Amino acid sequence: MEVLFRMKSAAVLLLMFCLHHVHFSDAQECRSTHDLLTSLRQVEKMLSVHEASYQQGLRSLRKKMSALHNSTMAIFKTGATCSKPELPANGRRLGRVFGIGHEVHFLCKPSYELIGPRTRVCLDSLRWSGQQPMCRRLNVSGNSLASFSPASPSSFPVSAALSSSSSSPTSSSPTSSSSSSSSSSSSSSSSSSLLSLPPPSSSSSSPTSSPPSSVRPSHCTHFLGSTRCTCDVGFTISGRDNNICTDIDECLLFPLAQPGRLCVHQCVNTPGSFHCFCPAGYDLSRDTRSCTDVDECENRMHNCSADQVCVNTFGGFQCVKVECPQVKNATYIKTSSMRCERNPCMSGDKSCSQAPNSISFHFLSVVSNMAAPRVLFRVSAARVLGDTLRFGLAGGRGRGHFSVQRSGRQTGTLLLVTPIEGPSTLEAEVEMSELERNQLLGRYLTKVTLFVSPYTF
Numbered sequence: 001m002e003v004l005f006r007m008k009s010a011a012v013l014l015l016m017f018c019l020h021h022v023h024f025s026d027a028q029e030c031r032s033t034h035d036l037l038t039s040l041r042q043v044e045k046m047l048s049v050h051e052a053s054y055q056q057g058l059r060s061l062r063k064k065m066s067a068l069h070n071s072t073m074a075i076f077k078t079g080a081t082c083s084k085p086e087l088p089a090n091g092r093r094l095g096r097v098f099g100i101g102h103e104v105h106f107l108c109k110p111s112y113e114l115i116g117p118r119t120r121v122c123l124d125s126l127r128w129s130g131q132q133p134m135c136r137r138l139n140v141s142g143n144s145l146a147s148f149s150p151a152s153p154s155s156f157p158v159s160a161a162l163s164s165s166s167s168s169p170t171s172s173s174p175t176s177s178s179s180s181s182s183s184s185s186s187s188s189s190s191s192s193s194l195l196s197l198p199p200p201s202s203s204s205s206s207p208t209s210s211p212p213s214s215v216r217p218s219h220c221t222h223f224l225g226s227t228r229c230t231c232d233v234g235f236t237i238s239g240r241d242n243n244i245c246t247d248i249d250e251c252l253l254f255p256l257a258q259p260g261r262l263c264v265h266q267c268v269n270t271p272g273s274f275h276c277f278c279p280a281g282y283d284l285s286r287d288t289r290s291c292t293d294v295d296e297c298e299n300r301m302h303n304c305s306a307d308q309v310c311v312n313t314f315g316g317f318q319c320v321k322v323e324c325p326q327v328k329n330a331t332y333i334k335t336s337s338m339r340c341e342r343n344p345c346m347s348g349d350k351s352c353s354q355a356p357n358s359i360s361f362h363f364l365s366v367v368s369n370m371a372a373p374r375v376l377f378r379v380s381a382a383r384v385l386g387d388t389l390r391f392g393l394a395g396g397r398g399r400g401h402f403s404v405q406r407s408g409r410q411t412g413t414l415l416l417v418t419p420i421e422g423p424s425t426l427e428a429e430v431e432m433s434e435l436e437r438n439q440l441l442g443r444y445l446t447k448v449t450l451f452v453s454p455y456t457f
Contacts, residue, residue, distance in 0.1 A: 082122035088114070091135040094233060100124055105233045107273075108135035118232045119219060129221065214247035214271055234272030250274040264290050264457050279455065281315035291457055309337060313365040314453035322361050330355035338362065356431075356445040363449045368422035368456050376402075377414040379430050379446050384410060386436035394445060398426035414448060422452035 081098040090112045095104035103121050108114045116133030123129055218237055220229040231237045231245035238244045251267035251274055261267075263276035278284050278291035285292045296302045296317040297310035304310040304319035311318045324332035324340035329351040332340040340359045345352030364376060381389055391404050391412030401420055407413040414430050430446045 080126060082126050082128055085120060085128055086132055088133050088135045090137075091133075098122055100126070103230070104128075106133050107233065111138050112136060113138055117219070119230050121221070121228075123223075216245045216271075218243050218245050232272055247271050262289060265455070279315060282457075291455075309363075311363045311365065311451065313451045314367050314457070315455055316453075318363070318451055320363060320449070325359065327355050332359065354440075355443070357442040359445045359447065361447050361449070363451065365451045365453070366416075366420070367453050369419045370416065372416045372419050373403075374416045375413055376416050376428075376450070377430070377446070377448050378407065378411055379414070379432055379444075380408070380411040381432060381434070381444075384434065386434045386441045388435040388438075390433040390435065392431050392433075394429040394431040396427035396429045396447070398424075398450075399428070401426060402428045404430055420450070420452045423454040424450075424452040426450040426452065 080100055082100075084098060085093060085104055087093050088106055088108070091106055091108040091114065093104055093106055095102065098104070100122050103119050105119050106114060106117075112135040114133050115136050117130035118133070120128040120130050216232065216235060218229040218231050218239075220227055220243070229237060229242040234248055234250070235245035236248050238246050247269070249269045250262055251269045254262045254267075262274060265279055265282070266277040268275045268277060276284060276289050281294055281296070282291040283294055284290075293312070293314050294301070295312045297304075297312045302310045302317045302319065304317075308319040308321045311320055322334070322338060324334050329349055330345065331343045333343060335341045338361045342352075342355055342357050345355075362377060366376075379391065389410060389412075391406055393399060393402060393404050396402070398420070401416060401418050403415045403417045405413050405415060412430065412432060414428060420426065427450070428448045430448065432444045432446070434441045434444075
């Protein structure tokens with residue numbers, strides 16, 4: 001703009017100079033007034049065009065700068081996050097998003113209670129609301145140390161709400177109540193509203209009795225003229241003023257035998273959570289939902305005698321005693337804990353030669369209603385003397401559940417063809433016959449005993 005102003009000023013000075021020379025010098029030395037005005041109009045038009053172009057460019061630049069500023073601020077607002085909150089010792093954190101307005105929740109391991117806020121919110125200042133919670137071991141009786149007295153509703157600030165779930169609905173001592181309340185109050189400094197409790201029931205006449213474990217007060221926070229009420233994990237907000245938190249029965253929402261079930265075996269609802277239990281013979285897995293079989297045989301938790309073999313099953317064990325069979329005109333000797341060999345037969349004794357050359361014993365443990373068809377066992381010949389091997393079922397209890405198929409030149413496979421509902425014990429006898437020009441050279445018997453668990457896991 002300053003350049004354009006200077007160019008206009010120079011043109012005006014040039015016109016005044018030429019008009020002055022018309023009076024005091026020869027008119028031929030200066031251009032005529034008409035030509036001079038024409039030149040000035042051309043210069044003025046050129047300056048106007050440049051000025052309009054300059055103004056247009058300035059407006060466009062301002063728009064681009066404004067758009068760039070807005071996009072930068074939007075990126076800053078959406079990308080701003082609070083620092084990752086620390087994990088309390090003997091506890092864990094729920095929530096992986098640390099953006100403004102997002103919440104994280106804290107839980108403690110069994111036999112520990114949470115001291116401090118269960119929920120923290122990422123504020124606009126990029127700081128977490130409240131203070132860092134901690135997990136404290138419960139007393140010997142297993143009860144939570146937090147409780148409160150149902151006095152006047154106005155005497156209970158929101159920060160003094162129950163800060164941990166109790167494994168037992170019994171009351172705790174008043175001294176532990178004061179320490180727990182003070183810890184919780186100091187951790188929720190951003191909350192200033194008073195808690196509105198429901199009217200006490202007729203059964204809670206004592207001033208020191210605790211409220212029902214399935215109902216708790218909500219946590220309310222005032223921020224920028226609005227009130228935000230939240231509940232601990234495992235509770236849903238209710239009440240006219242959103243001041244009540246009611247326990248969610250996770251076991252009822254996710255029953256057994258349904259997709260997404262919580263527990264493999266048994267689910268027991270607890271205030272704000274749930275617990276899974278396993279039947280005898282199982283341990284709860286690390287995921288706290290599945291059940292892992294306990295190997296009583298390996299852990300020496302069985303009562304089998306010295307002449308018995310301990311067989312681990314799903315949910316228990318079996319003590320089995322392997323004995324060689326009594327066969328007419330044939331005798332067997334035990335060559336290992338799971339194998340019997342036939343003694344040589346007398347020459348011409350067809351009854352003896354028809355008896356199995358060896359009998360092997362195998363014990364398998366399976367779960368109830370296992371999917372079928374399924375391979376259970378394979379029988380293979382170490383070496384073949386004849387020109388043919390044949391495989392088949394010789395007998396046993398529950399033959400309708402089994403089938404034998406050829407799976408290789410020297411291998412046969414025992415298959416489960418129909419599911420078995422436990423508890424049950426079935427047997428299958430797999431026979432392998434060796435022939436030379438259709439003449440029997442030997443028979444080898446494998447007895448497979450199946451212990452079916454009453455559980456599907």
